[in-house]
Amino acid sequence: MLRRALDFRQAIDDFVAKTRDLSPYELSDADWAGIELVTKWLKAFRSATTQMSTxxxxxxxxxxxxxxxxxxxxxxxxxxxxxxxxxxxxxxxxxxxxxxxxxxxxxxxxxxxxxxxxxxxxxxxxxx
Known part of the structure; x- marks a missing residue:
């Protein structure tokens, strides 16, 4: 799901910017960088799990x-x-x-x- 969020980052940022109720939840560049980092970690663990299970x-x-x-x-x-x-x-x-x-x-x-x-x-x- 995080990968999909990264794929649609621009659309998410645009939607949140246009919707006042969501403005407190707007993600900063640092937040997006954190999401990218977590996605990278999850990918590494998924790869290891796949290797071990196959x-x-x-x-x-x-x-x-x-x-x-x-x-x-x-x-x-x-x-x-x-x-x-x-x-x-x-x-x-x-x-x-x-x-x-x-x-x-x-x-x-x-x-x-x-x-x-x-x-x-x-x-x-x-x-x-």
């Missing part, structure tokens, strides 16, 4: 790469966030980054990951 054979390495990609995306978004951004926004993005770090750590600590790593020489000898 995988025919779930693999730890795939989940690891997806989590890492999301974490890097959030890190970049935090770096681009203006100093004027609300503290709640900073906090939410930092929490999301931390949560992905927790998952990243859990994957590294998984006995399956260690087992698969120890099996690599055997697998290579079968196919190598």
């Amino acid at each position: 995988t025919k054979r779930p693999m730890l390495s795939t989940a690891h790469a997806i989590f890492r990609g999301l974490q890097e995306s959030i890190r970049d978004d935090l770096a681009e966030l203006p100093d004027s951004a609300p503290v709640k926004l900073w906090s939410a993005l930092t929490s999301a980054h931390r949560k992905l770090s927790d998952y990243y750590f859990k994957i590294d600590e998984s006995p399956f990951y260690v087992w698969a790593s120890s099996m690599l020489p055997f697998i290579v000898s079968l196919f190598g």
Whole structure:
């Protein structure tokens, strides 16, 4: 729905400007920039969700790469966030980054990951 709002930004701004009752709800350029930013975040998480749900054979390495990609995306978004951004926004993005770090750590600590790593020489000898 946010993507559609961005597609019709000019029409929305024009309508709100012409309707007195809606003038308190007029969006500033900063508001529109915020909507664009949130749309970008939602797209990244949607992409990750789609990748994980369409995988025919779930693999730890795939989940690891997806989590890492999301974490890097959030890190970049935090770096681009203006100093004027609300503290709640900073906090939410930092929490999301931390949560992905927790998952990243859990994957590294998984006995399956260690087992698969120890099996690599055997697998290579079968196919190598």
